[in-house]
Amino acid sequence: xxxxxxxxxxxxxxxxxxxxxxxxxxxxxxxxxxxxxxxxxxxxxxxxxxxxxxxxxxxxxxxxxxxxxxxxxxxxxxxxxxxxxxxxxxxxxxxxxxxxxxxxxxxxxxxxxxxxxxxxxxxxxxxxxxxxxxxxxxxxxxxxxxxxxxxxxxxxxxxxxxxxxxxxxxxxxxxxxxxxxxxxxxxxxxxxxxxxxxxxxxxxxxxxxxxxxxxxxxxxxxxxxxxxxxxxxxxxxxxxxxxxxxxxxxxxxxxxxxxxxxxxxxxxxxxxxxxxxxxxxxxxxxxxxxxxxxxxxxxxxxxxxxxxxxxxxxxxxxxxxxxxxxxxxxxxxxxxxxxxxxxxxxxxxxxxxxxxxxxxxxxxxxxxxxxxxxxxxxxxxxxxxxxxxxxxxxx
Amino acid sequence: xxxxxxxxxxxxxxxxxxxxxxxxxxxxxxxxxxxxxxxxxxxxxxxxxxxxxxxxxxxxxxxxxxxxxxxxxxxxxxxxxxxxxxxxx
Ligand code: FES
Numbered sequence: 457x458x459x460x461x462x463x464x465x466x467x468x469x470x471x472x473x474x475x476x477x478x479x480x481x482x483x484x485x486x487x488x489x490x491x492x493x494x495x496x497x498x499x500x501x502x503x504x505x506x507x508x509x510x511x512x513x514x515x516x517x518x519x520x521x522x523x524x525x526x527x528x529x530x531x532x533x534x535x536x537x538x539x540x541x542x543x544x545x546x547x548x549x550x551x552x553x554x555x556x557x558x559x560x561x562x563x564x565x566x567x568x569x570x571x572x573x574x575x576x577x578x579x580x581x582x583x584x585x586x587x588x589x590x591x592x593x594x595x596x597x598x599x600x601x602x603x604x605x606x607x608x609x610x611x612x613x614x615x616x617x618x619x620x621x622x623x624x625x626x627x628x629x630x631x632x633x634x635x636x637x638x639x640x641x642x643x644x645x646x647x648x649x650x651x652x653x654x655x656x657x658x659x660x661x662x663x664x665x666x667x668x669x670x671x672x673x674x675x676x677x678x679x680x681x682x683x684x685x686x687x688x689x690x691x692x693x694x695x696x697x698x699x700x701x702x703x704x705x706x707x708x709x710x711x712x713x714x715x716x717x718x719x720x721x722x723x724x725x726x727x728x729x730x731x732x733x734x735x736x737x738x739x740x741x742x743x744x745x746x747x748x749x750x751x752x753x754x755x756x757x758x759x760x761x762x763x764x765x766x767x768x769x770x771x772x773x774x775x776x777x778x779x780x781x782x783x784x785x786x787x788x789x790x791x792x793x794x795x796x797x798x799x800x801x802x803x804x805x806x807x808x809x810x811x812x813x814x815x816x817x818x819x820x821x822x823x824x825x826x827x828x829x830x831x832x833x834x835x836x837x838x839x840x841x842x843x844x845x846x847x848x849x850x851x
Numbered sequence: 852x853x854x855x856x857x858x859x860x861x862x863x864x865x866x867x868x869x870x871x872x873x874x875x876x877x878x879x880x881x882x883x884x885x886x887x888x889x890x891x892x893x894x895x896x897x898x899x900x901x902x903x904x905x906x907x908x909x910x911x912x913x914x915x916x917x918x919x920x921x922x923x924x925x926x927x928x929x930x931x932x933x934x935x936x937x938x939x940x
Binding site: 729 | 862864865866869870873874877893894895896897898902
């Protein structure tokens with residue numbers, strides 16, 4: 457199934473119109489894990505505030521559902537237009553939408569209706585896919601033109617979806633009487649990627665947002681949303697925890713870690729000793745943390761982080777469970793590990809299955825969970841809450 | 852820290868020692884008498900490998916390579932004082 461050679465990073469940045477409490481745009485992404493597919497929908501509801509928000513949210517959730525179920529796109533667009541409630545003042549039901557559907561091969565299909573065009577950036581220029589237009593008749597008698605296109609994505613491609621709050625920002629200014637415009641946005645994107653070729657989806661989305669806000673002199677005159685999708689080399693991480701069940705696997709474990717391309721964490725005293733022995737590298741432990749709530753981290757050349765085992769893993773799992781966004785404060789061993797997890801896309805866990813007899817001692821003052829359970833829990837949180845690709849291998 | 856000191860104290864940072872009281876030992880430096888502080892270096896070490904014995908010996912500490920079982924800050928300081936006094940005799 458996994459035929460794609462890149463990882464897809466999707467980040468959204470959104471702000472509402474000044475003096476409004478809710479954003480009238482809605483943007484939602486869903487990863488369908490079994491199909492290895494990503495669907496993103498951006499919609500701008502008519503007007504602003506709560507009413508617009510409801511229209512937009514209805515649109516995005518319908519579009520997501522229908523697309524996920526592989527309903528024909530025409531049906532989806534038609535259904536959405538017919539289902540939306542009619543605005544009492546303006547007598548029309550209306551919200552725009554852009555639907556992006558990327559399958560496991562990296563083929564993207566796009567459906568666009570009345571939003572600023574979705575931009576596909578590839579190596580310095582913008583790709584213009586072949587578009588077909590379908591006309592859908594609406595209940596109010598007006599015809600709606602919906603655009604369909606398909607693109608084969610390549611590594612390093614970026615897709616930028618914005619609402620008109622971005623392209624129309626700065627309208628009425630001397631230099632941009634008609635707003636920033638799609639061309640202004642394009643130039644801005646080009647400049648930013650050229651000066652920072654590895655700019656992450658999140659950074660780019662934020663930059664576009666900031667610039668648009670500046671265009672509007674610091675307070676948006678319309679709801680603004682910017683969704684950036686970046687197809688890039690996955691950032692990889694390996695976590696080794698626990699000694700292998702068979703002694704003769706020690707060497708293999710050490711070598712796999714050593715030759716791994718990406719960040720490396722070793723979790724557990726015995727594990728780090730095995731690796732230190734096999735790779736013939738010393739471990740040094742710094743004792744300068746004066747309020748230790750966890751055993752200190754150790755250092756070894758070539759390894760990014762070495763921590764104690766089960767206590768640290770327990771704390772990592774608790775932190776992951778409790779945080780709501782991608783930021784962690786603190787510098788303790790567990791926090792460092794969490795931060796490294798969040799900064800990675802695909803994580804390989806090498807879990808040794810040898811049980812530490814000492815931990816099973818009923819006289820211990822604390823209960824130590826079996827490492828395997830904690831690891832499983834961490835893996836499932838990272839997968840479900842943070843959309844990481846996780847692979848666990850038992851040794 | 853690299854300069855050679857007279858006494859090298861290694862504290863086991865393994866899980867077992869840590870939960871059996873080893874965590875408190877990390878503050879050892881604060882409890883050393885001023886006269887000793889210059890002479891002692893404190894380091895962390897990975898599990899000494901004493902965990903599988905079914906005796907109560909945690910937390911473990913090594914002073915100049917000699918293991919001191921069931922260590923506490925008090926015990927380490929006492930031991931260091933004895934060593935130092937013997938040396939002066
Ligand atoms: S944890 Fe200290 S001897 Fe094993």
